[in-house]
Amino acid sequence: MKIKKGWYALFTAPLMIMFCIIVIIPFFTGMGYSLVSWDGLAKSEKVFVGLSNYAKIFSDKQFLTSLVRTTLFTLITVVIVNVLALAFAVLVTTKLKVRNVARTMLFLPYLIGGLILGYIWQYVLGDAMSTIGDMTGLTNIFFNWLVNKKMAFCAMIVVSTWQMAGYMMIVYIAGLEAISDDVIEAAEVDGAGFWRTLINIKLPLIMSSITICLFLTLSNCFKIYDVNVSLTGGGPNNSTEMVSMNIFNEIFTKSHFGYGQAKAIVFFVIIALITLIQVKITGDKEVSA
Amino acid sequence: MKKRKIVSLVLATVLGASMVLGGCGSKGGSDASNTEGASGESKGKITIFQQKTEIYDQLKELAKDYEKETGVEVEVWQISGDDYYQNLKTYMSSESGPTVFSLSSSTEIAEMSAYLEDLSDLSFLDKINDDLIAKSDDKTVGVPMTAEGFGLVYNKNLISEDQINTTDALVQTIKDAAADGETGLGLSQEAYFLIGQILNTPFALQDDPAQFCQDVYDGKVNIADVKEFQELGQIFEAIKENQKNPLEVSYDDNCGDFATGKTEMIHQGNWCYSLFSSYDVDFDMGIAPLPIAGNKSIAVGIPSVWCVNTDASDSDKQLAKDFLNWLYTSETGADYLTNKFGFIPVVDGMEADNLDPLSQAVSDAIAEGNIIPWTFNEEWPAGIITTYLVQNAEEYFSSDMTTDEFLRALNDSFVTAANE
Amino acid sequence: MKRKPVGKIIVNILVILLCCVWLVPVYMVIVNAFKSRAELYENIFAFPKHFTLEYFQGALKKMDFLMAFKNSIIVTVIAVGIIVLLSAMTAWMFVRSNNKLSKFLYGLLILTMLIPFQTIMMPLMQEMNQFGKFFGIPFKDSLGGLIFMYVGFGAGMGVFLFHGFIKSSVPVSLEEAAIIDGCNTWQLFWRIVFPILKSITVTVIILDVIWIWNDYLLPSLTLTSIKNKTIPLAMSLFFGQYTIEWNMAMAALTFTIIPVIIFYLLCQKHIIKGVAAGAVKG
Numbered sequence: 001m002k003i004k005k006g007w008y009a010l011f012t013a014p015l016m017i018m019f020c021i022i023v024i025i026p027f028f029t030g031m032g033y034s035l036v037s038w039d040g041l042a043k044s045e046k047v048f049v050g051l052s053n054y055a056k057i058f059s060d061k062q063f064l065t066s067l068v069r070t071t072l073f074t075l076i077t078v079v080i081v082n083v084l085a086l087a088f089a090v091l092v093t094t095k096l097k098v099r100n101v102a103r104t105m106l107f108l109p110y111l112i113g114g115l116i117l118g119y120i121w122q123y124v125l126g127d128a129m130s131t132i133g134d135m136t137g138l139t140n141i142f143f144n145w146l147v148n149k150k151m152a153f154c155a156m157i158v159v160s161t162w163q164m165a166g167y168m169m170i171v172y173i174a175g176l177e178a179i180s181d182d183v184i185e186a187a188e189v190d191g192a193g194f195w196r197t198l199i200n201i202k203l204p205l206i207m208s209s210i211t212i213c214l215f216l217t218l219s220n221c222f223k224i225y226d227v228n229v230s231l232t233g234g235g236p237n238n239s240t241e242m243v244s245m246n247i248f249n250e251i252f253t254k255s256h257f258g259y260g261q262a263k264a265i266v267f268f269v270i271i272a273l274i275t276l277i278q279v280k281i282t283g284d285k286e287v288s289a
Numbered sequence: 290m291k292k293r294k295i296v297s298l299v300l301a302t303v304l305g306a307s308m309v310l311g312g313c314g315s316k317g318g319s320d321a322s323n324t325e326g327a328s329g330e331s332k333g334k335i336t337i338f339q340q341k342t343e344i345y346d347q348l349k350e351l352a353k354d355y356e357k358e359t360g361v362e363v364e365v366w367q368i369s370g371d372d373y374y375q376n377l378k379t380y381m382s383s384e385s386g387p388t389v390f391s392l393s394s395s396t397e398i399a400e401m402s403a404y405l406e407d408l409s410d411l412s413f414l415d416k417i418n419d420d421l422i423a424k425s426d427d428k429t430v431g432v433p434m435t436a437e438g439f440g441l442v443y444n445k446n447l448i449s450e451d452q453i454n455t456t457d458a459l460v461q462t463i464k465d466a467a468a469d470g471e472t473g474l475g476l477s478q479e480a481y482f483l484i485g486q487i488l489n490t491p492f493a494l495q496d497d498p499a500q501f502c503q504d505v506y507d508g509k510v511n512i513a514d515v516k517e518f519q520e521l522g523q524i525f526e527a528i529k530e531n532q533k534n535p536l537e538v539s540y541d542d543n544c545g546d547f548a549t550g551k552t553e554m555i556h557q558g559n560w561c562y563s564l565f566s567s568y569d570v571d572f573d574m575g576i577a578p579l580p581i582a583g584n585k586s587i588a589v590g591i592p593s594v595w596c597v598n599t600d601a602s603d604s605d606k607q608l609a610k611d612f613l614n615w616l617y618t619s620e621t622g623a624d625y626l627t628n629k630f631g632f633i634p635v636v637d638g639m640e641a642d643n644l645d646p647l648s649q650a651v652s653d654a655i656a657e658g659n660i661i662p663w664t665f666n667e668e669w670p671a672g673i674i675t676t677y678l679v680q681n682a683e684e685y686f687s688s689d690m691t692t693d694e695f696l697r698a699l700n701d702s703f704v705t706a707a708n709e
Numbered sequence: 710m711k712r713k714p715v716g717k718i719i720v721n722i723l724v725i726l727l728c729c730v731w732l733v734p735v736y737m738v739i740v741n742a743f744k745s746r747a748e749l750y751e752n753i754f755a756f757p758k759h760f761t762l763e764y765f766q767g768a769l770k771k772m773d774f775l776m777a778f779k780n781s782i783i784v785t786v787i788a789v790g791i792i793v794l795l796s797a798m799t800a801w802m803f804v805r806s807n808n809k810l811s812k813f814l815y816g817l818l819i820l821t822m823l824i825p826f827q828t829i830m831m832p833l834m835q836e837m838n839q840f841g842k843f844f845g846i847p848f849k850d851s852l853g854g855l856i857f858m859y860v861g862f863g864a865g866m867g868v869f870l871f872h873g874f875i876k877s878s879v880p881v882s883l884e885e886a887a888i889i890d891g892c893n894t895w896q897l898f899w900r901i902v903f904p905i906l907k908s909i910t911v912t913v914i915i916l917d918v919i920w921i922w923n924d925y926l927l928p929s930l931t932l933t934s935i936k937n938k939t940i941p942l943a944m945s946l947f948f949g950q951y952t953i954e955w956n957m958a959m960a961a962l963t964f965t966i967i968p969v970i971i972f973y974l975l976c977q978k979h980i981i982k983g984v985a986a987g988a989v990k991g
Contacts, residue, residue, distance in 0.1 A: 030832045
């Protein structure tokens with residue numbers, strides 16, 4: 001289809017201009033700041049230090065550990081969230097009576113903002129867990145997860161999953177509902193059972209939803225901040241500090257604006273690479289209409 | 290279509306309920322519009338931004354009274370306590386800062402010094418102890434809001450002062466309490482209440498805290514070899530061995546345990562009294578010094594100071610100064626400070642008649658001069674409590690780290706943070 | 710898939726049970742909106758001893774709820790409206806004229822979704838300040854400025870979702886037929902393409918509404934005066950430095966999420982309807 005340049009500009013320019021003003025320009029300004037030593041206040045002196053902020057990153061153990069930790073967290077959470085969200089979506093798009101109620105209930109967690117959510121889960125994973133432990137005697141599973149390094153990390157996964165699964169479910173639902181009934185009926189006439197229909201018919205047809213959800217979960221997990229701050233605060237002894245929190249502390253608590261920006265740029269490049277690989281892989285499998 | 294009806298019914302109910310419940314709220318709104326109408330002859334406007342969310346309502350009332358009295362409009366900005374400083378910095382850097390704002394440590398004051406107006410010409414400065422006034426390059430830049438003090442907040446029904454007047458006695462009290470199934474000395478998981486404030490005392494007890502800190506940063510002395518710190522270590526050890534892990538206790542739980550008599554004392558300050566109001570507290574309480582190395586003083590400091598934005602227009606700056614003068618010298622202003630905000634007065638001659646018992650204890654200690662300073666606000670590297678020290682304490686309470694290793698880890702954190 | 714009725718009932722019950730477990734934290738939000746601090750300390754999981762609307766009233770009053778509600782509605786409705794319209798247009802254009810420029814711009818939009826917000830907030834605020842001065846329009850402390858910023862930030866996800874949907878589910882043949890019938894590009898998009906996008910449009914609306922309705926950081930940086938506060942900002946009053954006024958915060962939260970739930974219920978029907986309508990046409 002041939003489209004004239006004028007139409008092209010009319011359709012895309014308004015959004016792209018706003019986008020450039022709001023995101024691109026500040027991003028490049030921020031990149032410039034990664035080359036200076038500065039405390040973040042406009043009136044303070046900015047000393048040009050070249051790439052030395054970047055050089056410092058490679059000897060910053062705390063940052064590097066949190067980078068590895070965040071990657072691990074992301075990989076695990078992305079898998080769990082997507083499997084669960086897809087399961088939910090399939091469940092609530094079947095002919096179950098309670099599907100509409102279930103849909104809303106499963107989606108509810110996403111309506112509670114990240115900060116409050118973390119505080120509430122502190123009680124569930126802390127107080128409730130140890131109470132159950134005291135009652136049942138199963139103290140090796142039921143104890144305050146948040147004071148144990150490994151379990152605090154698991155707690156991050158549990159809470160993020162709880163929050164994001166309902167959100168991704170919405171996107172999967174949109175994909176599943178878009179499959180025309182004819183296709184499904186045809187499959188059923190051919191004698192395909194529930195699982196065959198799901199794997200051979202539905203999954204390939206919602207590949208674009210899968211791409212979208214993987215991308216969204218990847219970027220949300222990598223950038224996780226609210227839940228981190230309110231649930232574990234990075235503790236115990238920094239064992240759950242994720243990269244966003246590390247950067248945030250560098251910029252605002254320690255007032256190392258330039259260095260924090262440099263970390264952010266490195267972080268950005270890493271997640272960009274990972275997600276682009278993902279989009280490339282799953283995007284190739286998409287079926288075009 | 291039944292569903293639609295139900296949904297719209299629910300919607301209507303919610304809106305209706307919020308209207309009814311919000312009756313008071315909307316009344317407040319119409320008040321505001323009235324005053325806006327009256328300020329046709331407005332004499333200007335200043336904005337105030339400060340960290341204490343608990344005085345927000347009272348501050349808004351004060352703003353109304355001030356406008357009634359002087360015709361100057363005062364707008365109060367507010368943000369959650371945690372986000373305050375970060376937002377202030379961003380506002381300032383994009384030239385949209387408030388006229389009057391609060392800062393809470395000398396690190397913040399040093400960092401923001403280019404934005405702080407010289408306040409030397411305020412009329413009441415001679416009535417405030419010179420040590421309490423915030424300075425930058427010998428300029429007066431901040432006037433103290435209030436004083437606060439912390440130490441061992443204890444239940445007078447459960448323990449007497451001589452049970453906690455030496456380190457040994459305190460350690461014994463903690464052990465005895467544990468034997469009775471109670472908590473002796475409650476700490477809680479937040480950085481300041483786990484380690485930040487309690488670690489202040491051994492620093493403040495040194496002859497010259499500033500020099501001592503410098504020596505630590507330079508590696509000339511290790512706190513693990515200093516007596517005051519070792520005694521604090523004994524107390525930590527007693528807590529670790531005898532009590533519920535402080536990492537599992539939140540600030541609210543800690544205060545709740547104290548208010549309900551399950552904990553004999555907590556390391557806290559006078560500010561926590563406001564939490565007790567919703568409990569039926571049926572005992573007397575007091576603040577005792579943390580008794581390490583024979584210490585007899587509670588730690589008192591200035592949690593925050595009022596500053597004026599030097600970027601504001603000259604007329605606005607004058608309005609801001611007039612406001613501060615009014616706040617500290619007029620009868621209405623003093624009434625707000627001492628009674629409605631519940632602040633411990635810092636201006637000579639300003640009396641507070643109905644302070645809560647903990648604030649009264651702090652106020653008395655100030656009057657007797659029986660206090661030690663807050664070194665964490667003045668001397669410690671920026672952000673060390675929340676980024677380094679809390680990690681050390683979390684490690685200590687969640688692993689088999691020895692107390693000596695703990696003290697050495699703290700020392701390392703000071704060296705690292707100071708030389709960063 | 711035909712099952713016996715008993716089996717069906719059991720599956721239904723199991724699903725509801727799963728949902729209930731899933732909602733334990735939400736239950737905590739609601740019950741704790743009725744408890745005093747002392748009662749909350751006693752047991753945070755228990756049912757409240759008596760129902761009092763004290764904290765709901767207190768929260769509404771302290772937050773100046775109606776004002777905040779109005780501001781939130783204005784910002785959310787306008788910003789989401791603009792995001793949806795503009796990003797649908799942009800995404801369609803990108804798919805249909807898949808040239809180098811489209812690919813580059815699309816890639817740029819996607820990539821920037823990965824930027825941690827904290828790293829651009831300071832430069833953005835400085836830039837907005839300069840813009841405000843230059844054009845003489847307030848970008849800061851104004852709802853309009855906030856909406857403008859939301860459109861910029863929402864562009865990435867909006868285009869991303871529409872792009873994926875258009876590529877996989879909107880047949881080119883339909884559009885070609887319309888062109889033969891004499892539609893110009895503008896008419897083609899609004900009369901033929903946009904109606905087909907209904908189900909993804911609703912999805913984008915839902916996701917963006919929730920994001921903007923709950924967003925705290927961006928408004929906290931741009932809106933300062935009381936008259937401009939949105940709901941999440943007004944709620945931050947209950948978050949002191951060390952302690953949270955739980956009952957008030959939970960009451961406020963309940964009030965905040967109810968409109969979104971209702972909104973979601975209304976939208977949900979349209980996702981299904983949209984598809985049904987599409988199926989009839991197809």
